[in-house]
Amino acid sequence: MSENIERKKDELKLYQSIIRESITYLLNKNRENQEKQTLVEEMNEQVIKMVNETLRKEQEFYESDAFDKLKVPPYSLVKRLER
8 A cells, every 4th residue: 555655755746847947948938929029010110111211201202293204212122121
């Protein structure tokens, strides 16, 4: 009987260890994902600023009184971002 109880205690310790390691892993992954999300949000803000600036320049280009059809519109200056 005592042997059975000791075995159950050992199993419990093992399960606790597994749970502790799993929780630690998940917390680390969560922290890592939060950092990545912050970077993505910062990059998105920069892209939004760039696009808005290009749209503003394009609007000025087409609304100007001295519209020169030989000029290159601002949107053609946008380059594809490498991933």
